[in-house]
Amino acid sequence: MKQKPRVAVFDFADCEGCELEIADLEDEILDLIDIVDIVSFREVMKEHSDSYDIAIVEGSIMRPMDERRLRSIRSKAKILVALGACATMGGINKIRNQWMPEEVIKTVYEDANLKGNDLFDVFKTKAINEVVPVDYYIYGCPIDRDEFKSVITAIALGKKPEIPRYPVCVECKKNENICQFELGKFCLGPITRAGCKAICPTHNSPCEGCRGLIKKAETDCVKEVLERYKLSYEDIRRRCTMYNYGREECSVDE
Amino acid sequence: MSKDFSVHVEHVTRVEGHGNIILDVKNGKIEKLEWRVVEAPRFFEAMLRGQQYNELRSITSRICGICSIGHSLASLKATEDALEVKISEQTAMLRRLAIHAENMQSHILHIGYLVAPDLFGVGSVFPLIGTHTDTVLKIVKLHRLANEMSDLICGRTIHPIRLVIGGFSLVPTEKQLVKLKSQLEEARTLTTDIATIIHSVADSLPDFTRETEYIALSSDDEYALYDGVINSTDTGKHPAYRNYQAVMKEFLVPQSSTAKYAKHARESYMVGALARFNLNSDHLHPAAKEVANMFGLKPINYNPFMNTIAQLVEFSHSIEDSLYWIDLLLERGVREEKPVKVKVKAGRGVGIAEVPRGILVHDYTLNSKGYCTKANCIIPTNQNHANIQLDMEKLVPEILERPEKEIELTLEMLVRAYDPCISCSTHYLDVTFV
Numbered sequence: 012m013k014q015k016p017r018v019a020v021f022d023f024a025d026c027e028g029c030e031l032e033i034a035d036l037e038d039e040i041l042d043l044i045d046i047v048d049i050v051s052f053r054e055v056m057k058e059h060s061d062s063y064d065i066a067i068v069e070g071s072i073m074r075p076m077d078e079r080r081l082r083s084i085r086s087k088a089k090i091l092v093a094l095g096a097c098a099t100m101g102g103i104n105k106i107r108n109q110w111m112p113e114e115v116i117k118t119v120y121e122d123a124n125l126k127g128n129d130l131f132d133v134f135k136t137k138a139i140n141e142v143v144p145v146d147y148y149i150y151g152c153p154i155d156r157d158e159f160k161s162v163i164t165a166i167a168l169g170k171k172p173e174i175p176r177y178p179v180c181v182e183c184k185k186n187e188n189i190c191q192f193e194l195g196k197f198c199l200g201p202i203t204r205a206g207c208k209a210i211c212p213t214h215n216s217p218c219e220g221c222r223g224l225i226k227k228a229e230t231d232c233v234k235e236v237l238e239r240y241k242l243s244y245e246d247i248r249r250r251c252t253m254y255n256y257g258r259e260e261c262s263v264d265e
Numbered sequence: 266m267s268k269d270f271s272v273h274v275e276h277v278t279r280v281e282g283h284g285n286i287i288l289d290v291k292n293g294k295i296e297k298l299e300w301r302v303v304e305a306p307r308f309f310e311a312m313l314r315g316q317q318y319n320e321l322r323s324i325t326s327r328i329c330g331i332c333s334i335g336h337s338l339a340s341l342k343a344t345e346d347a348l349e350v351k352i353s354e355q356t357a358m359l360r361r362l363a364i365h366a367e368n369m370q371s372h373i374l375h376i377g378y379l380v381a382p383d384l385f386g387v388g389s390v391f392p393l394i395g396t397h398t399d400t401v402l403k404i405v406k407l408h409r410l411a412n413e414m415s416d417l418i419c420g421r422t423i424h425p426i427r428l429v430i431g432g433f434s435l436v437p438t439e440k441q442l443v444k445l446k447s448q449l450e451e452a453r454t455l456t457t458d459i460a461t462i463i464h465s466v467a468d469s470l471p472d473f474t475r476e477t478e479y480i481a482l483s484s485d486d487e488y489a490l491y492d493g494v495i496n497s498t499d500t501g502k503h504p505a506y507r508n509y510q511a512v513m514k515e516f517l518v519p520q521s522s523t524a525k526y527a528k529h530a531r532e533s534y535m536v537g538a539l540a541r542f543n544l545n546s547d548h549l550h551p552a553a554k555e556v557a558n559m560f561g562l563k564p565i566n567y568n569p570f571m572n573t574i575a576q577l578v579e580f581s582h583s584i585e586d587s588l589y590w591i592d593l594l595l596e597r598g599v600r601e602e603k604p605v606k607v608k609v610k611a612g613r614g615v616g617i618a619e620v621p622r623g624i625l626v627h628d629y630t631l632n633s634k635g636y637c638t639k640a641n642c643i644i645p646t647n648q649n650h651a652n653i654q655l656d657m658e659k660l661v662p663e664i665l666e667r668p669e670k671e672i673e674l675t676l677e678m679l680v681r682a683y684d685p686c687i688s689c690s691t692h693y694l695d696v697t698f699v
Contacts (some may be wrong), residue, residue: 022283023305023553024304024305024306025330025646026327026328026329026330026333027281027282027330027331028327028329028330028331028333028423028424029330030330031330031331032330032423034374034378034693035412035422035423036407037408037412038402038405041394041668044391049391049615053276053278053279054279054280054281055277055279055378055379055389055390056279056389056391057278057382057387057388057389058281058389059278060386065438067612073305073306073307074305091378095325102327103309103312103327106312106316106324107308107312109312110311111325115308115311116308118308118310118311118314119306119308119310120517125519125638128519128524130303130306130519130522131306133305133306133308133521137569151325152424153330153421153423153424178323210420210421210426211301211420211426214420214421214426214427214434214435215427215434215435216426216427216429216434217419219323253320253323256634
């Protein structure tokens with residue numbers, strides 16, 4: 012029998028919620044263990060190996076020391092998967108990029124002398140692909156467990172994972188939700204990548220854009236929504252400040 | 266016997282976030298012993314500046330994946346305090362269910378997936394799937410139930426959706442609550458089973474004590490989680506909640522840590538399940554008291570390793586108290602209430618809640634347009650860092666003659682007992698130097 016691919020999970024600056032989503036697969040994780048060997052996953056296991064085929068990387072990159080660690084992970088992995096909003100696009104960690112790092116540090120640490128202290132040597136937040144090449148992206152804040160399973164299964168079987176390019180509205184309509192705009196709220200669904208099963212509008216809350224922006228051309232299918240509420244891609248884009256700070260349409264071409 | 270050795274644990278495993286343990290011994294003398302927090306700082310305090318009042322909850326939920334419901338609730342309480350929003354009785358009840366769901370989810374994850382491997386002498390839960398299948402399946406079942414309960418009340422376990430200013434964007438139906446009720450009733454036996462199993466291996470928990478101060482919310486009416494008054498085993502109650510900084514004095518140790526530490530009456534204090542148990546055990550449900558009795562856990566217990574057992578006690582309490590609130594909700598009938606309308610105004614608000622790892626504070630100042638101009642959070646794990654360090658300083662001399670591997674494992678177990686949430690703890694680093 013062919014050897015199972017060896018998988019390692021790593022985390023950088025983030026809340027570790029996406030890793031927790033993996034743990035929350037509960038017994039379904041056994042299906043995954045059938046097709047891959049988990050050789051490193053610090054949040055839940057003590058064992059660690061530096062020999063792996065697939066690295067799953069969560070979190071944003073904040074410091075030169077993190078960059079060095081990420082490069083070392085990349086050099087050992089055949090395939091690198093960015094996991095969750097912080098890794099795939101910087102996520103909320105990029106909110107602080109509207110200020111220079113020195114300013115942010117001063118706000119938080121006041122006049123403390125932190126010169127030469129590696130722990131505090133912070134640059135502007137970077138997504139994983141701003142430091143090393145990324146092979147696959149699993150979007151969301153947090154990720155969707157089913158999508159995680161299907162992406163990892165596809166990779167383990169040597170297939171290309173299917174990631175939606177259409178907007179959240181498509182899934183929202185499928186769920187027969189009342190449009191958030193109809194309820195007087197402002198929703199980022201028309202220009203945000205689907206794949207989350209429109210979970211936020213389904214719980215009667217507007218989409219906050221955590222899976223990143225789709226390309227403008229892909230919004231044709233929601234033309235009707237945009238027209239009804241007199242909106243354009245650009246109008247909504249301007250409100251995407253929580254997860255998509257400094258991003259134009261989706262920057263990775265899957 | 267004098268010996269030279271070092272224990273350097275880089276990135277302690279089976280905890281949330283990145284922390285290191287450094288121990289250098291020369292000629293049988295401890296030269297260096299440090300608990301280091303090396304997580305990258307994330308600057309939430311700076312990020313919240315300029316954000317609108319209705320975005321603060323979504324952003325601060327992302328401080329922590331494990332306790333995102335707790336952060337959301339503390340955040341909402343702070344915003345509602347600033348805007349003088351009064352929530353309905355039903356909302357207060359449902360929020361109690363939300364906090365119980367998170368406590369159960371987080372505690373069973375810690376007990377079953379993170380601590381149990383130490384007690385069974387393995388590196389993770391994975392080998393236990395083969396050797397202790399029945400136990401693992403029971404833990405999985407309880408963890409799944411807690412997650413389903415979070416999903417039902419909050420829309421999602423990690424980064425809840427339904428928790429909004431002034432109430433809920435959507436409330437569960439009575440039918441759903443009836444189903445949840447029967448699931449919780451079934452979970453009673455499972456909980457006793459897990460308690461019995463943990464009890465059978467509890468000898469592996471080190472027998473260690475160090476007197477310290479415990480801080481938690483307390484209430485006259487209930488085992489305080491969602492609401493209460495700041496209470497200390499050293500100094501008693503501190504009702505002036507907006508003046509929390511008089512109790513939780515934070516400081517930075519920048520040479521070794523990106524997280525703030527905290528102290529009050531002594532050099533350190535402890536928060537979390539054991540602190541709550543030590544202060545509030547009178548208000549526990551009888552079933553939870555029974556679990557405590559099984560382990561001989563009595564207030565005030567000064568063994569930090571017993572924090573895991575206190576979590577088990579709380580797990581049982583959360584099941585019983587949830588059943589109480591569900592019954593009450595069903596009796597009154599669940600109403601499809603819209604969240605309370607908000608009138609934006611300038612002001613400062615403080616929200617305090619007990620979350621799985623201890624007492625959590627969010628403090629926001631809003632301008633007249635509802636934008637945040639200043640934010641502060643006191644994170645449970647921050648408040649425990651100094652206590653972990655002092656525990657290590659007392660513990661290591663007591664076990665110095667043991668094999669290095671055992672010393673290393675005991676130190677890791679100590680850190681794990683606190684159930685630290687290190688990525689949480691590196692967010693608010695504004696600063697007083699020691």
